[in-house]
Amino acid sequence: MTTRPTLQLTVDCAEPERLAAFWATALGYHVEPPPAPFATWRAYWLDQGAPEEELGVGDCSDSVVDPDGAGPRIWFQQAPEAKAVKNRLHLDLGVSGGRGVPFATRKERVLAEVARLESAGATRSCLADAEDSGSFSVLMRDPEGNEFCVH
Structure with missing residues (x-):
């Protein structure tokens, strides 16, 4: 039996925390809290062995979730290049x-x-x-x- 995949939207961006805050407001979502017992996502990722230099700045609050659990999780991934052309998906x-x-x-x-x-x-x-x-x-x-x- 095959399992149905979960859906996450991923958005490449320069400032993940800024976009996560905007889209949480726009969609009525919440910035996703870090897993317990961690106070920040940065603390969680460091505990998981992620290199400090890969985490960028801030507390790594870079994803938003639907408070009702109906909509997809959206992750804002830091990318080195700037947006250059029209989105292929919006x-x-x-x-x-x-x-x-x-x-x-x-x-x-x-x-x-x-x-x-x-x-x-x-x-x-x-x-x-x-x-x-x-x-x-x-x-x-x-x-x-x-x-x-x-x-």
Whole structure:
């Protein structure tokens, strides 16, 4: 019998702790606490034999988890190179309530979420407003420039 794989999303980035904090806020996730009895992830990884020079700076709080356990764990992995091109994979955050909700209400909900995410460090990139087709979304970038959509 085969076991079903678990899903973890991994995001290469320059500042893992910063992105983990942003995406925890954006998704309603929590920064993943270190395993007991360790006070920090750094202490845990050092105990496991990870070399100090591989741990970067900070306490290594570089992953976020869904508090309900339904969504995937997201790990922010420090990478030496900067983001250079458009993402091949991006997250879509659905906050409008879907097509059963009046267009004006969906647009209001999306713009409220966009404002909340901007206050958390995201930037607005592009607006797609097509009332005739019932579509409204905003392309945004997280603090390191990774694209995501709010619809």
